[in-house]
Amino acid sequence: MIGQTVLEHFTVDARLGEGGMGEVYRAHDPRGMPVAIKRLHAEVSRSPEVVARFEREAAAQGTLSHPNIAGLYAVGVSEDGAMVFAMEYVDGHDLATELERVDVLEPQRAFGVISQLLSALHHAHQFGFIHRDLKPENVLLARVGNTEQVKVIDFGLVKMLDDVLGAQEVQRLTQTGVIFGTPEYMAPEQIQGLAVDTRTDLYAVGILIYELLSGRRPYEYEEISDLWRAHLYSPIPSLSEHAQHLPPALLSDLDGVLAGLLAKQPEERFASAHAVRRALSSAFGA
Structure with a gap:
């Protein structure tokens, strides 16, 4: 994913690590602001219906705004069809x-x-x-x-x-x-x-x-x-x-x-x- 643009706005810079659900990358938006990208493992369903439901759920979760909760910016699909989440980058x-x-x-x-x-x-x-x-x-x-x-x-x-x-x-x-x-x-x-x-x-x-x-x-x-x-x-x-x-x-x-x-x-x-x-x-x- 390094060098790819995901969710239309975020260019991936580096891989940060991997967890039980997927891989995490550092990326930046057009203004240069860093964001974290989580790419879910391929086993998670990629059907358009599932993607749409993820987007609706993420929109609801995006209403959470608190200094101790990392924000969720966007949800969608990468070029290879994997589910990806753009989140607040924490240094x-x-x-x-x-x-x-x-x-x-x-x-x-x-x-x-x-x-x-x-x-x-x-x-x-x-x-x-x-x-x-x-x-x-x-x-x-x-x-x-x-x-x-x-x-x-x-x-x-x-x-x-x-x-x-x-x-x-x-x-x-x-x-x-x-x-x-x-x-x-x-x-x-x-x-x-x-x-x-x-x-x-x-x-x-x-x-x-x-x-x-x-x-x-x-x-x-x-x-x-x-x-x-x-x-x-x-x-x-x-x-x-x-x-x-x-x-x-x-x-x-x-x-x-x-x-x-x-x-x-x-x-x-x-x-x-x-x-x-x-x-x-x-x-x-x-």
Whole structure:
């Protein structure tokens, strides 16, 4: 795709990487403004009807405007017929890369990152959007002056694909290696194929909090079947088991917050991202 013009306006400059759903490129518009281009894997249907439905879904998602959500500019088809998305380019790196570098985040920095993530979720949830695939790779970190800014990417992409392609097609593609949702961060209701809501995202936030402060996820298994069984049935491990460097009082408060995020039943979780942020502010003394 290097050198190609996609969606009539964006010239591709470089390949940035590849994820479970597709490849990501850096491009620029006629004014020279950088944008990110996501090209979905070829297994995703390319029929004109599907393209039209993607465009309608993307138009709805484009109404989301928040400083912690990467904007979606356009959706269409590349010259070779692949689905492509033009999104806000974020000059930074993802949270997964940062965790590889530092292992764990200092508590106040972790609170800042999660607070911004929760702000993004609160805004999106008010408009009926659920992310469904929150993970470190979908949380970008950028510098704005002396401040670290979080940008959530791929907001609603899993739902968009599910709505457009249908549950059976998503299941078929998942079996061929195209990933819709990430097992390590999936809530029990996602694993069971049940209805999801805003509390599904909050479950993933709980996994992220645990990982940022301890350097590992609460459930870690090589076999997906074992991992999913733990999400469904295993007790929530205390953060103190893996984050002994944190003050005991903070650990106790955070265990309480995690209990309200990682509950197996959605109705036993926090009711909103705003409520989670209030609880975390109290725990961190912010």
